[in-house]
Amino acid sequence: MKRLLIAGVALVAGLAATSWAMAEPVDDTLEIDGKPMITRTKAPEGHPFDEVISGWHYRETETRDLERDTFENPAMVSVEDGEVLWNKVDGTAGKSCATCHGDAAESMKGIGARFPKWDADSKKPINVELQINKCRTEQMGAEALPFDKGGQKELTAYIKHQSLGMPVSIDLAEGDMQSWWERGKEVYYTRTGQLNLACASCHEVGVGKFIRADHLSQGQINGFPVYRLKSGFTSLHNRFRGCIRDTRAEMPKAFSDELMALETYVTWRGTGLSVETPAVRP
Amino acid sequence: MASKPRIKVPKSASAGEVITIKTLISHEMESGQRKDKDGNPIPRKIINKFTCAFEGQTVFECDLDPAISANPYFEFNAKVPASGTFKFTWLDDDGSVYEAEEPIEVK
């Protein structure tokens, strides 16, 4: 036991030492194919930070460069797959997304900046993934896509990419969005798991510090689905679940009320940042 | 999901100009080093060769080993003697061949 305690103290000292390592977000500007992105902006009223900052500023030069050019961005192959799905007829009604919505560049512009939004039918917030499923089941006569399968990430990224550069702005006045925001806030600040960490532990209290070599950002979600150098093309709810798993907690299901509340709240925390989908992160 | 290879070639060039070409193909580049959930090795499956030719003449080739990242990306140069077509080929370990073409006009 004594030995364990000593080991514990040594580890604590080690953790404490690394937690002192701080680095400012990189002073740089992001243009994607020459189109300027808002990566730093004044936080909305009631926000814990003065300034909201895109995770792009917390990355190394080579990672930042991958996002500047849509050709070099490894996630753009997935966005192109999404475009194929947009035009693909599926279901008993013989329709594709394009049958009703035409040119996504026109019809989907702004969608990525305004979701999640209130869905009066289900009396819940709805995100792009669930909106796709709603269209599929109600309009196309097709099966809902299971989480992360069947091109869900690709189609979501293709739709959100049409809002590239547009500032995130969700409407909390609609329906019951405000109470879902409150619920999401509670999730954000609730410590979970064996490591007893809340979202805020790393992305608010620890922002700018390092977890081993990972530079902690504000945990903004304006670039999802993202290309992670570590694991490839990654959806938001997969990332939420991964973070929660890392706290050694039970993972809520994708699109559960808990995670939909969290998506609503965290999207609001990035108000004013450009949609960067698909962003590139480590 | 099988995606089309992505290729960036300028639409036009002057005669004898050296241009930059970029290519990216969607491929997992399974290294053969990984194991599945049951501890069995996942067999290697990579793109092992990439070639670029202009009107039948080789411009650039690369032999790839498993250390090349997923979605292999190449950037290289090419001299453009006249209007013509670049042909790109990727060879997969499983014998599949992926091909693409891009024309260029000399003004």
Add this chain to the structure above:
Amino acid sequence: MKLTRRHVLGLTVGAAAFAVAGARITPALASVEDTDKSIMDFTGGVAPGEGKITLTAPEIAENGNTVPISVSVESAMEGDDLVESVIIFADGNPSPAVATFHFTEMSGAALATTRMRLAKTQNVVAVAKMKDGSFFMDKKQVKVTIGGCGG
């Protein structure tokens, strides 16, 4: 921070959990000797010279899965002043071979960029084979960081 017994225990578990999360299967890695041998196989025993070739790689890679590397060799790319090929090795990967670029007069310039995997901090080596039978080498160390976030 005031350290209570409870704190120490909690953090010990936490630190241990992070250590476990960070553990990964490390296959047998190529050695520097294997790489040197591979270089000699490529050059036919000729010791490569310095200069002419520049290997560009990041000093620090945020993740070893996608590390951009570029090679550039000074050459007219005509007649006898031609770079035939450039081979890339990584001396700390399971196998040192990374890629071999082949150039021709149609290449216009001996320049190539790709993205590679690095299992850990190690040297990346590039050797150019010239048409006249000479060889040139450049080497860069890339530090590969291991993040704390497994998600």
